[in-house]
Amino acid sequence: MRFELVIILVLVACGIGYVIGNLLRKRLSDSLVANAEGLAAKMIEDAKRQTEVMAMEAAVQAKDAVYQAKEEFERETMEKRRDLQAMEKRLQQKEENLDKKASLFDQRDAEFLKRESGLASREQGISSREQAIGQKEEKVDALIVEQRERLEHISGMTSAEAKKVLMDTMEDEAKLDAAKRIKAMEEEARETADKKSKEILALAMQRYAGEYVAERSVSVVALPSDEMKGRIIGREGRNIRALEAATGIDLIIDDTPEAVILSGFNPVRREVAKLSLQKLIADGRIHPGRIEEVVAKSQEEIEQAMKEAGDQAAFDLGVHGIHPEILKLIGRLKYRTSYSQNVYQHSLEVAFLCGIMAAELGLNVKQAKRAGLLHDLGKAVDHEIEGSHAVIGADIAKKYGESPKIIHAIMAHHEDEKPSTVLAVLVQAADALSGARPGARREMMETYVKRLDDLERIATSFDGVQTSFAIQAGREIRVMVSSELVSDDRAVFLAKDIAKKIETEMTYPGQIKVNVIRETRATEYAR
Template identity: 40%
Template sequence: MEYILGAVGLLLGAVIMYFVGAGQRKKILEGQSQQDQSYKLEAEKVVSDAKLNAEKIIAEAKLTAEKTFSEFKDKQEEFKQEKIRESREKFQRFKDEFKQEKEDELVELKAKREALKEEQAAMKEERASFKADRDEILKLQEAVKIQEQQLEQRNKKLTEEIERARQKQEELEHQHERFTSELEKIASLSQEEARVRLMEDVRGKTENEAMALKREILEAAKEDAAKDARKVVINTIQRMCSEMTIENTVSVFPLDNDNVKGQIIGREGRNIRAIEAATGAELVVDDTPETIVISSFDPIRREIARLSLKRLVTDGRIHPARVEEVVAKTKKELTQQIMEIGKKTVVELDIHNLPSDLVRYVGRMRFRSSYGQNLLKHSIETAHLCATMAAEMGMNKNQIKLAKRAGLLHDIGKVAEEDSELSHALYGMALCEKLGENPIVVNAVGAHHDEIEMNNLISCIVQACDAISGARPGARREILDGYINRIKELEEIAKKNQGVSSAFAMQAGRELRVIVEADKVSDQHADELSFKISQEIQETMQYPGQIKVMVIRETRAVAYAR
């Protein structure tokens, strides 16, 4: 374009100069006389040459302009193609990224679908396992019935053996009468004298033989019954463990109405699965009105699930993302609450320098029970008893503090955060030793169930106070009235036997001491009496654990010096 404008400018300049020159020449020609004809010809030639030069310049300018325009058009086309190519590449890149995202989402959906199939398969296996366990339990119940029948038959046989022993004793008495009459004739003794001598000899032999026979029968029966008793106990535990497990591993969450159950379950069960996965507890949603059951062996997991469910129901927004958020917040708050409970307990008991891990374990005791007795309350009570007993025994302040510390920590192994094959006493001992506790406390924790040897007096105090706290009336699922009635019934069973002067139930009904009159009950008869009382207790009473029956026979000679 610049070349074209330049050429046009030159052309215009030449034309203007031509007309200016022509005007001037015309004036000269008009003002003067006619000039020579040669000037005119020369001027015409100059004009002609100028026209030719102008036409040439215009043609060159046109060619230059066309060439420049062609080059500009080529560059414009090339730029356009470049932008189109870049746009295509960018579109292809966006297309590939979108395709990759869709493929990733498809893979994730397939993985979730496979996981759902695996969960459904696992549920089917669990149902099949539950059905098999139920069938096995029914079989075990039938086996228990058969074994009970067998035990009844053996008891009948034992009764028959005792009856035969009694008959033999009667035969011996008849023989004794016959021997007495013969001795009277031979020895010329009076009947009373012969009776006394023979009775002393024969009674001793008869009683010894009868007692020996009875003991042989009992030993044989015990050997046979011991094996069957183990099976009966195991089967009984299997039959009763489900009820006890449900009682100690289930929490009931109340609802305002049953419409909330659908929100808790969620679409295709995604909400309830999210809650179970986040808390580790199982939610049982059945036809029970306005109730959801939370099941878990870990009481802290149950508490987290209960509190999280309460918040979700109150808030009304229940979806997997919200579930994870609420559960995480609840776990954090419960952890802080556990630490606060532990710190508060330690401060109330005036225990110093307790490691933070043990403080957390003490707080966890609040959510654990043992035989229906709250573990934290039991441990605090044991700690106070240990301190009181140590003070009564004249120990110094440091020993009293160690006794209180050991009493608080003696059941620390029951709130273990990890599975262990050790008993709670040995696990608690290892934990205290690991955290640098005093060796006296470590020994007291490990020895309070006689699993290791005691090496100090505080260990004995902790064992005694633990038994006192657990055996007192009302501590473990037993109200005071029932406890008193059981104690009275024990003593009455013992007192109704001939020769018993008094009876005392001790150790919260775990031991029965029977005092007999020495002139009415012999040493052999004392053994028989203890067995008889234990059998009566076993047949007529219901009690936890076992009851030790101790018959005491003593002779007292009293005289006064005046």
Template identity: 40%
Template sequence: MSLKIILILLALSGVSGIVLGYVLRVLIGLAQRGSVELDTKRRLLQAKEQAAKIISEAEFRGEVIETERLAPIEEREEKLAAREERIASREEFLDSRQGDLNEKEDEVRAREQEALRAKGEAENLAAARSKELAKVAHLSEAAAREELFSEIERAHEEAILLRLQKLEANGRERFEEKARTILTSVIHRLGNAVNAEVMSLSVTLPSEDIKGKIIGKEGRNIKAFERATGVDVLIDDAPDKITLSSFDPLRRAIAKMALEKLIADGRIQPAKIEETVEKTRAEVADIVKQKGDAAAFETGVIGLDPKLTALLGRLHFRTSYGQNVLTHSIEMAHIAGMLAAELGADAGVARAGALLHDIGKAVDHEVQGTHVEIGRRILEKFGVDKRVIQAMQSHHEEHPYETLEAIIVQVA
């Protein structure tokens, strides 16, 4: 075969291959396009089905929501209808009541008019009667009225006097009954027994030998004791006691307590006596302060100067008419406070005046004057309220009663 033929065959083969490749490519492209269109149609169909399902569910939910929304509205409409019915019935009732009230108002107005007419007629009749009386008696209206009253008084003088006496007797009985009730209530509320204990000035001795120790050699111990305490020691024939004498109740108390301590200790000598008396004096000062503070606290009297409270505590060692003066003052303060509360007076002033009414007795053995005057000066010195001083100064009627609280303190 010649070269030319071979080349022609090769050229034809190449062209055939190219044509065949193109045809195959076209066929493959057509096949792929058909597959894509099929997939697209399938997806579109699925999307339509899903959309239809969603629309169906949405319609169902919409129907449910609409049903739920309409249900409360129907209930509300029913309630509103019921309320409107009640309001309508109430309005009908109020209308009927208003009609009744209008009728009653008309009746009241009519009666008021009748009353005014009757009053006018009565006033006219009274004026006419007065004028007639004045005309007959040739008197003025005022003189005629006075004459009429005088005539009535003369005609019924005995009855008027009896009535006045009866009113006076009834008033006196009511006041006395009220006073008895108040006093009975106060006494019942307090109800404390009077402390009749008198602080003894005698010291009991355990044996006869102790008396000799107290006297000491040539009387040195007893002289040292009297000098340290300021009291007189009286030794009589009684074997079991020694009597202490002094005008100062505080000194007597210090001496009694110190002597009892010395007897208990057994060492009785001048140096020991002075030491024991000093310690006892300090203890008594503490007792005085405690007693004064306790009395003021118990009776509710606050704001007192500490020095004044200490003077009040000294009354614990003072007796009067068989009673401890501080206890007596506390009881008086309670009674005065209750009386003041019942009578509408100042209970605080009454309590303070009663508690401090015997404060002068704390120093009346040292200062000239009655215990009332001494007490007034003490209270003025410490700036106590003037009303309290007025309340305490009249309890022995040395001063006139200036306030209701002063009378209450005196009664207490």
């Protein structure tokens, strides 16, 4: 019973609590609704006020925009009105100008009509004159034909024959006049260009004194006695074979007293063999092991000597900045000869001559000396590389960074490339001057004599030549002509013809002077 009573009390308490909670929620909701309604009313009033303010601002802005648009329209209207007024003025001016031009054209038309009437009358007069002239020309032609027939009858020649005689006479006179003019022009040119060039070349030759060559194609080593030949040969020839194998040079041991001949195409190897053999002879110990040791040491000495020779050449000329490998090749030229002329000395001589002539012409002296020193650079290796020494030298100079002007001067000094600079022509002249001066080079006796014979033979092959003499080591040919067969004017043409034939048929260094001499002698005896 008690349990049930407790349950009933609990249920009654729950119902009372539910009723009280509902009452409290209702009151709370009523208060919230009232507050929300007040807030909404306030917001509505605020929105109305803001709407009114925005409407007023919009109205003010609209009025401002209308006012500004009105002012802009008025301004544009005024500008257009001014433009239209200016255009009207220009149109009025153009109309006035057109009226003036029209009046001028009317005046010109009137003048033109007057001129046409005058020209018509002139044309009539000219046509009548032309008719009269045509009649006169017919009469003149008839008179010319008549006179020509009379002249042919009197002279006994036709007009073609007379024309041929006249042409021959005029041709001879023209040739004589041409010869006289050529002679006068040559004399004038000789007095100007040749004089200056000869002065420069003579000055260069005077200021540089080169040595005369005495080189040989083989080297000779002197021996203290003929007994040394056997020691050089060695047992069963082992010493001479070892020396030839180490140096690449042939040793010629013959009946020549107290001498051994070294033969080889490479001058550096020949110099190494000569130095090595001299050391072995002085030392007295000659055997294969000692030979190889001495040859190796001699090669080092020659390499050092070549380097020092290249440095000395650059120092003597005042040319700096040359690559060490090029200097070494220049020193190598010390053991190279061309027509028995030492190429090292020849290069120095060409460099000095180039410098002297460049100074006279106002050119770069150091650049000219540099080109002259390097012009025969290819001869240091031309026995190892195929091709012209000028092309080889230009390739080496290009490889080691020489300037294009120097490379071109090296390439063009033997016409492997056409000279296009003053420096290239200068190197050509200095090279020819160094190689062609008396005593600079040796030639075979047979070649030298044959060249002189060919010169005299070519000169005497022309009509009117009595005798000819080759002088100045073949660098000048004097031609004596008959004064009866060759005139003074004809002598000019004869000298040119002889020179042209020499250029065509002969090969020679430098140049050959053709000197034609004509003498008129009057002889009488007093009895």
